[in-house]
Amino acid sequence: MKIGFIGCGKIAEPMIRSVARRFPQACICVSKRSAEISLRLESQIENLKVGDNQWVLDQSDIIVLSVLADVARKIFPDLNFRKNHKTISVMADISLAEVCDLIGPAHNPCVTIPLPFIETGNCPLPVYPDSALLEQIFGDENPIILLESEEHMGPHFAATAILSTMMAQLNCAGSWLGNKTGSLVNAEIYVASLVSGYLNTVPKDGNNRFLEVMQDLSTEGGLNTQLLNHNRSAGMLTTLNAGLEALGERLKGNG
Ligand SMILES: NC(=O)c1ccc[n+]([C@@H]2O[C@H](COP(=O)([O-])OP(=O)(O)OC[C@H]3O[C@@H](n4cnc5c(N)ncnc54)[C@H](OP(=O)(O)O)[C@@H]3O)[C@@H](O)[C@H]2O)c1
Structure with a gap:
């Protein structure tokens, strides 16, 4: 598995740790941002490297979009996503249609809401639309809850409160x-x-x-x-x- 994380903040870190724990052979590429977090991860996880955003995209088949929505709007148009990138968005405050526009020609992203305890498992993951990818990466120890429509994501965000x-x-x-x-x-x-x-x-x-x-x-x-x-x-x-x-x-x- 070659998986990249764009953004390395409060939610990316526990997702990265979860992936590293369960897929020790995975190549993990991470934006060189939140230097304290990304460099700590690099020093602790053998197959994890940090680099700029385009390098993360170029090295990875699976991309986790984990920046704030406004940052995505600013930086994604200047990045070269590939058509065969498989993407998971964890971003609130942005519709899937807008994410699709920003990451083209990559397509078919799913959106989910992880919480920091995904690091240790049992984190419920509402998802829209259905995603074999999310199931493959996190489904073994986190209940995945398929939503009927994207509009149901907002109430799930609300319920976390x-x-x-x-x-x-x-x-x-x-x-x-x-x-x-x-x-x-x-x-x-x-x-x-x-x-x-x-x-x-x-x-x-x-x-x-x-x-x-x-x-x-x-x-x-x-x-x-x-x-x-x-x-x-x-x-x-x-x-x-x-x-x-x-x-x-x-x-x-x-x-
Ligand atoms: N926190 C949660 O529990 C949670 C749960 C579900 C979903 N989410 C969603 O996840 C996304 C990230 O949230 P977060 O809580 O992890 O926020 P965060 O801690 O602020 O992390 C945002 C990350 O984006 C990075 N970033 C900023 N500008 C960038 C750029 N130009 N290129 C690459 N990376 C850049 C930041 O790096 P710097 O520190 O260097 O600026 C930071 O690593 C949001 O869309 C949020 O809605 C969060």
């Missing part, structure tokens, strides 16, 4: 517990293990499992029921839904 809210809730529970017991350290260990252990038991097969778990936890008069009812009547879920709607609007048309 649930993470900070979840962390704020866990931080709230951990701090509350730590203040009661005097050990913030143990409280964080307890809450983090409670939630990750519980989530690990939930099958990720899309079969209404969140509701199923909520039903299992909702003993009448139980602790979980009391707290959920309290939060629900304070409008927590309605507010969350409204926040997601606002993000969905913001990301409309961004592909």
Whole structure:
């Protein structure tokens, strides 16, 4: 495999590390950008070399487009992509049609949304359109979720924003517990293990499992029921839904 990364920032690095870990024979070429990251990767990964963007394209069959959309608009028209380049875009804020225009004569890119924990696997990868390439490179350890249309990518980007809210809730529970017991350290260990252990038991097969778990936890008069009812009547879920709607609007048309 000869794979090149245009851009070497926060999302390219974990993707590169994932590829290097699972395909040790792959030749990996990376833009000489974000010097601290790209040079560190070069010093740590045997088959990885850094160079200018055109060199990355010339050396590679598979290209991962991992720059900001405005940078892509500025630099791609001056680069010579090949017709037989296979491309994966991870760029938000730019439609596939525009990406196609920018990378011609390369064609048929797919777009996906990796998150930094792709480095260790189990990172859900929504993709449009279907991509055997993405499956081949990342599908062995990351669930690939095929979208029916490009318009569904925006809401997936929006849904990633649930993470900070979840962390704020866990931080709230951990701090509350730590203040009661005097050990913030143990409280964080307890809450983090409670939630990750519980989530690990939930099958990720899309079969209404969140509701199923909520039903299992909702003993009448139980602790979980009391707290959920309290939060629900304070409008927590309605507010969350409204926040997601606002993000969905913001990301409309961004592909
Ligand atoms: N971060 C995430 O979790 C995430 C998740 C999904 C998708 N994305 C998407 O991935 C793309 C990159 O995001 P990021 O978070 O990785 O941003 P980032 O950390 O800012 O990385 C952008 C990279 O582009 C490089 N760059 C800038 N100008 C360049 C040029 N002329 N030629 C080649 N490379 C150039 C930067 O190098 P310098 O540092 O030298 O300027 C940097 O390595 C974005 O489109 C974003 O929407 C990000």
